[in-house]
Amino acid sequence: MIKIECDKESLKKSVFEFYRMKFKEKYKNLDDEIYIDINKKYLFLKILDREKIIEKTFEINENSKFHFIINKFLFDLYKDRDDFDKSYGILTGVRPLKLVSKVFKDNNIEDSINILYENYRIDEFDSRFLYKIYLNQINIRMESEHDNYNVYVHIPFCPSRCFYCSFDTTIKNKIKMDKYTENICKDINNYELKFNKNPHSIYIGGGTPTAIGLENLEKIVKSIKNKFRETQEFTVECGRIDSLSVEILEMLKNNGVNRISLNPQTFNDEVLNRLNRVGNKDFKYWFDLAKKIGFEIINMDLIMGLPEEDIEMILNSIRKTIEFNPDNITIHTLALKNGSKLFENHYLNKDDYKNLLKESKNLLISNGYNPYYLYRQKKSVISSENIGYAKGEKSSIYNIVMMEEIENIIGFGLGASTKILNSKGRFERNINSKNLEDFIKE
Ligand code: SF4
Known part of the structure; x- marks a missing residue:
């Protein structure tokens, strides 16, 4: 285990994060020792590596960013190792x-x-x-303008719990879903809107919003429309095909939803079934139906790094996704987080994915998909990147402004955060409770 000694807790944490991100799970096998000492003029760094002792002194001033200095030095030290990302x-x-x-x-x-x-x-x-x-x-x-705002509504229910999922989701339960819907609609209706304009975008995510059924979802969609009126981009995640019905899709379209997400995750059904998720044999039916109903933009999500998928299987799923010619494709990499069954079962990624990420980027870009947002997550099994791609001008406003923290966000529902720019140009955050019971009480 790595040992870091430093008086500054935040610096210690930053150096530790560097090891965790750069060596992935293998950081647990390292036994390097790092000693950091800082005075007014100098930063002293001492590293006890596998076989040697390295010492370095840096001159510093009041503008020095200590974590950049140290992590850059560590990067140069480790960059030629095979296990270093x-x-x-x-x-x-x-x-x-x-x-x-x-x-x-x-x-x-x-x-x-x-x-x-x-x-x-x-x-x-x-x-x-x-x-x-x-x-x-x-x-x-x-x-983007300082008073632009976007609305997010979180629906934390799903048809079943996928073993790789770490979100706060609950398997659908009629009584809880009805109560959640009633209370979320009240929250939306009672919200005191301080902006004198329509939202830049609206996004209903989850969980699986379509899992709560036609009536509940319609109530939420109508509450949002009554409160926030028109928007140029209205997205609903329809993630799992086992949560869909013709009526749900038609209701969404009739109420102004213009983007949906249908998420195959992989086209290898055995892999999905082992992960407690329904396969995609009916995916084409739902995709074609959504097209026929007339949604302007359809996104498809994939995950790279699912257990027992090798490079070729993953690239095949990407190729199949491209064949559908959706407007957006989002490529996630599997992250093992607390709360997921895979994490509890100590799933370890044994595959060597080599250049998979580069190959996936080249494949998508050469087929006309342009990357338009990216975020990274810790504890990822391949690389840390999650990337949204879009054809032409079809990027999602919500994904960009939320991920880059460019505009105000008003969040409703379990764990949703509201971020509002204050007079100093900083976002003030307010995060909702992550306890479902708080949302389903009388
Ligand atoms: S991965 Fe998606 S569909 Fe599966 S349990 Fe998590 S939120 Fe629900």
């Missing part, structure tokens, strides 16, 4: 583009590549990929 250099946060977009804003791409390597050790491939995303977001970034 070089992606996104020393950045370990969820939103790499949030930091990097400032560099793109002020510099051309060639200068940006140099700056990103010098400052954060991000390589040229990752820099160019981030830049592509930045360009695909630029219209929304430019048009």
Whole structure:
């Protein structure tokens, strides 16, 4: 186990995160010892590696960012090891583009590549990929106004619990779903709206919103419409095909929903069945029906790294997804988080996915899908990236403004957060309770 000694707790945490992100689960097998000592003028670093002792002294001043100095040094020390993940250099946060977009804003791409390597050790491939995303977001970034707001409603019910899931979801239960619906509608109706305009986007996510049935979902959709009126983008996650009906899809369309998400996750049904999730043999029926009903944009989600899927199986699922020609494709990488059955069962990823992420990017981009948002998660089994791709101008406003923290968000329901810009230009956050009982009481 790594041992880090440092008086500054936040710095210690940041260095620990660096090891966890860069060595993935293998960080548990490392026994490096790191000693950090800081005075007014110098930062002393001592590392006891497998066979050697490395010592380094850095001059510092009041502007020095200690975690960047240390993590850059560690990156250079470990970068040639096979078990070290070089992606996104020393950045370990969820939103790499949030930091990097400032560099793109002020510099051309060639200068940006140099700056990103010098400052954060991000390589040229990752820099160019981030830049592509930045360009695909630029219209929304430019048009964004301080009083733009977006509405999120969380529905925490699902037809069954997938073994890889770590969300706060509950298997559908009529009494709980009815009560949740009633109380969420009250929350929406009673909300005191301070913005004098329509929302930029509305997003109903989960869980599986369509799992709560036609009547409940219609009540929620109508409450939102009554309260917030028109919007240019209204998304409902219809994730699982075993939660759908013709009536639900028609109701959504008739109430102004223009984007939906149908999520196969993989086209290998045995893999899904082993994970407590229904297979996709009827997927084409639902996809064609959604098209016929007339949703403007359909997204399809896939997950890379599910147990017993090798590189070829994953790439095949991506190819099949491309054949459907959806407007958006979102590629997630499996993350093992507390609360999932796979985590409880100590699932360990044995496959070596080598260049899967690069291959998946090339495959999607060469088929006309442009990356438009990216977030990273810790404890991921392949790489840490989750990437949304879109054809043409079909990026999701909500995904961009939420992930890049560009606009206000009003959140309803279990665990949803509301983020409102204050007069100092900072977001004030308010996170709802994550306890379902708080939402289903009288
Ligand atoms: S992965 Fe999706 S469908 Fe499965 S339990 Fe989690 S939220 Fe529900």
